[in-house]
Amino acid sequence: MSILRVEHTSVQFNGAKAVSDASFTLGAGALVGLIGPNGAGKTTLLRAIANLIPFSGDVFLDNENIADIPRRRLARRLAYMPQGHEVHWPLSALRVVALGRLPHFSAFRRPSRGDIEIIRSVMKQTDTQRFAERNILTLSGGERARVMLARALSQGADFLMVDEPVAALDPYHQLQIMTLLRDLAEGGATIIVVTHDLTLAARFCHQLVLMHEGKVVAKGPSRDVLTDENLRDVYNIEPFRAGDDDHPILVPWRRLPPG
Amino acid sequence: MTDLGLDGVDDIEARLSPRRLWPAMAALFAVLALLTLFSLFFIGPRRSGFFDLYALYQNDPDLARLILLDIRLPRTLLGLLTGATLGLSGAALQSLLRNPLAEPGVIGVSGGAAFGAVAVFYFGLAGGGVLAISTGGMIGALSALGFLYLLAGKNPSVATLILAGVAINGFAAAMTSLALNFSPNPYAALEIVFWLMGSLVDRSLPHIAFALPFIIIGWALLFSAGKALDALTLGEDTAVSLGFDLNWLKLRIILGCGLAVGAAVAVTGAIGFVGLVVPHLLRPFVGYQPSRLILPSALGGAVLLTCADIIVRLISPDIELKIGVITALIGAPFFLYLIMSLRKEMT
Numbered sequence: 173m174s175i176l177r178v179e180h181t182s183v184q185f186n187g188a189k190a191v192s193d194a195s196f197t198l199g200a201g202a203l204v205g206l207i208g209p210n211g212a213g214k215t216t217l218l219r220a221i222a223n224l225i226p227f228s229g230d231v232f233l234d235n236e237n238i239a240d241i242p243r244r245r246l247a248r249r250l251a252y253m254p255q256g257h258e259v260h261w262p263l264s265a266l267r268v269v270a271l272g273r274l275p276h277f278s279a280f281r282r283p284s285r286g287d288i289e290i291i292r293s294v295m296k297q298t299d300t301q302r303f304a305e306r307n308i309l310t311l312s313g314g315e316r317a318r319v320m321l322a323r324a325l326s327q328g329a330d331f332l333m334v335d336e337p338v339a340a341l342d343p344y345h346q347l348q349i350m351t352l353l354r355d356l357a358e359g360g361a362t363i364i365v366v367t368h369d370l371t372l373a374a375r376f377c378h379q380l381v382l383m384h385e386g387k388v389v390a391k392g393p394s395r396d397v398l399t400d401e402n403l404r405d406v407y408n409i410e411p412f413r414a415g416d417d418d419h420p421i422l423v424p425w426r427r428l429p430p431g
Numbered sequence: 432m433t434d435l436g437l438d439g440v441d442d443i444e445a446r447l448s449p450r451r452l453w454p455a456m457a458a459l460f461a462v463l464a465l466l467t468l469f470s471l472f473f474i475g476p477r478r479s480g481f482f483d484l485y486a487l488y489q490n491d492p493d494l495a496r497l498i499l500l501d502i503r504l505p506r507t508l509l510g511l512l513t514g515a516t517l518g519l520s521g522a523a524l525q526s527l528l529r530n531p532l533a534e535p536g537v538i539g540v541s542g543g544a545a546f547g548a549v550a551v552f553y554f555g556l557a558g559g560g561v562l563a564i565s566t567g568g569m570i571g572a573l574s575a576l577g578f579l580y581l582l583a584g585k586n587p588s589v590a591t592l593i594l595a596g597v598a599i600n601g602f603a604a605a606m607t608s609l610a611l612n613f614s615p616n617p618y619a620a621l622e623i624v625f626w627l628m629g630s631l632v633d634r635s636l637p638h639i640a641f642a643l644p645f646i647i648i649g650w651a652l653l654f655s656a657g658k659a660l661d662a663l664t665l666g667e668d669t670a671v672s673l674g675f676d677l678n679w680l681k682l683r684i685i686l687g688c689g690l691a692v693g694a695a696v697a698v699t700g701a702i703g704f705v706g707l708v709v710p711h712l713l714r715p716f717v718g719y720q721p722s723r724l725i726l727p728s729a730l731g732g733a734v735l736l737t738c739a740d741i742i743v744r745l746i747s748p749d750i751e752l753k754i755g756v757i758t759a760l761i762g763a764p765f766f767l768y769l770i771m772s773l774r775k776e777m778t
Contacts, residue, residue: 219668222668222672224668224671224672243671243674243675243676244674245674246674247672247673247674248674250672251672252668252669252672254666254668254669256666258665258666258669259664259665259666260529260663260664260665260666261529261664261719261720261721262719263664263718263719263720264446266443266446266447267447267718267720268664268665270447271661271662271664271665271673272673274658274661274662274673274674274675275673275674277658282447282448282449283444283447285440285444288440288443288444288447289440291443291447292440292443304443304446305446323665327673
């Protein structure tokens with residue numbers, strides 16, 4: 173199944189609403205782009221869906237409220253890749269990816285052949301096996317981002333929340349990662365990807381959710397979301413537009429006065 | 432870029448295998464066994480060695496047994512237990528706080544234990560039984576843990592934990608200085624100062640029996656935290672998303688370190704640098720992953736402290752050189768060297 177239902181979800185930080193009454197349903201096999209300007213509440217909403225911060229409202233995975241799912245079982249069903257790619261010790265890329273299998277281990281169990289096969293497969297998919305033994309702190313931003321995505325993928329979860337996975341990547345790897353996410357979605361996973369690249373979002377995502385000042389202001393296929401009106405009201409930009417309505421090529425072209 | 436040949440499952444399994452730790456672990460075990468034997472049988476007062484002990488056993492077996500079981504055995508066991516506790520706690524705290532400069536004293540429990548013991552000296556209760564000072568130390572350690580919990584709250588951030596530890600250490604140090612300032616006589620002050628330097632001398636099996644339950648509970652809490660500490664390497668959000676309860680992890684580490692280090696300090700006095708240096712010493716051999724560092728750090732701490740105790744007995748058989756002085760003398764310059772090399776490695 174892999175159906176994600178977000179119902180009236182709100183998040184407050186020190187009394188200020190960071191996310192306000194977000195509601196949407198994503199079917200199995202959906203790759204959804206979560207877009208919006210800086211500070212719109214995208215990361216906060218993603219963290220709420222991953223049950224990492226307190227929130228009001230409900231989030232359901234296949235009709236099961238995440239508040240009722242024990243943390244370890246939730247980790248086997250939903251993987252989260254934060255932005256920033258924090259790593260505190262100089263571990264090898266391989267060891268970082270292997271950490272994604274932790275929810276599948278008991279306290280003293282070592283990785284099985286099945287775990288190793290998954291680790292090998294996700295490293296190949298993300299093109300990270302070439303620097304598997306390198307210290308992660310010495311990798312470039314883009315290489316590190318791919319290792320982090322491989323780590324999240326190695327959790328083997330049906331629901332994947334990915335925060336800006338292509339922000340630091342070169343064009344080749346942007347296409348590779350977005351293709352991979354789309355393939356995973358078409359294999360049955362439900363994926364939300366936060367991105368600022370509207371063209372990539374329009375091309376690869378089945379649906380877009382546009383946020384502004386904590387609210388979901390538009391959702392649906394790109395032709396309904398990436399309208400000139402929405403881009404003006406939310407981003408304060410006028411885009412240069414090419415391509416067709418379903419797969420627009422959007423280049424930020426002119427700033428508009430706020431409001 | 433070269434392909435490192437990780438296409439095969441066997442390659443990856445070999446690289447992740449815990450067997451890679453075996454050479455380092457075997458070496459640590461071997462060194463520890465040798466040092467333990469050396470400490471028990473080969474190092475005596477005024478450079479007397481194994482044959483002196485053997486000769487004594489021939490002449491007066493009861494006396495030889497007394498020396499071995501009542502003097503050297505407690506000293507050696509206490510060195511092993513305290514060293515292992517400090518090494519283990521240092522590795523766990525550095526991993527929890529994600530700070531290579533963290534050491535067991537950082538949470539304030541050592542300071543609390545030291546003040547508790549000093550209070551026993553100050554109020555003239557040190558003669559109130561063989562365990563009077565240790566009991567005072569343990570009360571001090573548990574009080575410091577209680578204050579830490581009150582100051583840091585139920586869901587403490589790393590910064591709050593460190594700051595609460597600094598505050599408790601500062602307060603305990605001030606109270607210790609106050610006790611010294613108003614010490615009833617110079618002998619009491621000297622006793623306090625000597626105790627604060629840390630020592631394994633004149634401790635007995637009852638001291639070990641007193642500390643052992645706290646140490647074992649502390650070790651159990653710390654040894655079970657390896658996988659959660661691994662996850663924490665990727666930050667708090669990722670650790671939670673990997674299924675770990677961070678509040679329980681923090682409580683487990685703080686309580687584990689507090690009980691084990693508190694009990695060790697309550698019996699031996701403050702012994703610095705072991706918990707700080709040992710994890711750094713071992714990382715080049717066992718790697719940076721916290722779960723792989725925990726057991727070797729316990730063994731390494733036991734090796735280092737036993738070694739320091741042997742050095743104390745070898746270089747100063749007549750006047751007792753305090754083991755805390757030796758660990759600081761060796762540890763401080765070595766730590767400076769480590770910081771320099773770490774600076775290169777972490778960037």
